[in-house]
Amino acid sequence: MAGLKHIEIVAFDMFSTLVKNDTAEWQMAHKAIVDGQRLPVDALVFWKEWATRDVQFRKTRTNMADPEASPPFKTYWEAWRDAFIETFEAMGLTGDAEQAASDSVTALAARDAFPETNDALEALGRTRTLAVLSNADDRFLYGTIAHNGWDCFSYVLSSEEACAYKPDPRIFARLVDEMGVAPEAVLYVGDSPYDDAHGAKLAGMQTVLVQRTQDTPGRTPPPENGALLPPDHIVSDLSEIPALLD
Template sequence: MPVTLRSGEPKLPEAIAFDCYDTLFLNSHDGWKSSFQDIIDAQNVPLDKDEFWTRWRKYEVNFRKIRTDLGRPYNSPPFKSYRQAWTECFQQVFDDIEFDGDANLAGDRAALHMTDRPIFPETVEALNMLKGRVKLGVFSNADDEGVRPLLDNAGLEFDFVGSSQSAQVYKPALAAFEYLYKGLDTEPSKIWYVGDKLLDDVLGGYRSGATTVWINRNEEPVDREPEPDIEITDLRELSGILEHIGG
């Protein structure tokens, strides 16, 4: 699938910022289930990994739905880190099955999981192709204890790294992107924001005034508005777009 420019030719950016999980690194359900098996083995949880994941995921998805009120940000509940929210989800599952498990220990394993995700094959090359041409940033819905070691262990360097935990707010809330732009010391109209989620990344980036880039590796259809300004299937395509519009 070729690069798609949905809003005409974009302006050259001063900075390009990225989501982390499922944009720079794979964060698959199979990977999560492997960590759930570790929790089962450590605590003798009376569930198989698929049922454990399904039960936990129900609560985790609900947390994602209620954590941010986009229409009335002041109405959003108090911020919770992923570690706290995930631990509470484990406790709810243990309560449901009447199992005397250690939710804190399970939450520890889930948090550790985020520090060791497989990097996409093109990530390092793509970032090296951009380095020195634009500022590079990251903002991820993540805890610092997960995203920062992940980036450091992969040897990835950025001008600014932000997280929902450091900003105390989750994408697609406007405040999350404002935190990123302040960290990069760059106006939103001069930033491209690259992510894999149409809600968190494309909607959030659009509302904040950035040029939105959707990394769509599986060539899925656009099923919500706004459409991304740019659609790519490989991060290395960013460099080619810069060369094209820069002459």
């Protein structure tokens, strides 16, 4: 297991790593959509129908065997709008898919930090440069940063700006290129074994997997065949990371 004293940059995933993003919050957002559009359907049933389409998007959006051959890039807003259109059709509902997608984005932009996040960022920021690299649209990624009052990140990169989703190595390579560092000088911290730990390891970074107890929706399903690269370190929350860098 590689030491971490040489690390110059600590880069974070955002959702379910720095901020809360559990299933209950997604279900609440969908209940608000059902209530707001006065849809004659049980909100939990509606959420489950939509979620199957969201997972399918995540499974097919990146061709890891040949990332350049991936399907045309869609933002989350575009993919979620399409998922709502299909959900309305499948359930025989008349609804506003664009408004539902926008409401989902708005809800994500108001996610609160985990209890230990601010202290961990403060401690790490004393000795390292901090960055964010997240599968997210600009609107809800920057919205979440503003919502939590953070000004500690020297670099922020969304999948929307990169036109690529983790674990695609191109999005990690862009961070390295634009920050002007070697991959091995970056510690990437995330909650997904596939998107975060595997993807960052493919790019040559050191990795920390945050294994929280919350039920997290929306992770990219790993491939059915093929082993994942293991993280260098596993922690239960962010408070354990500063000690790894001492």
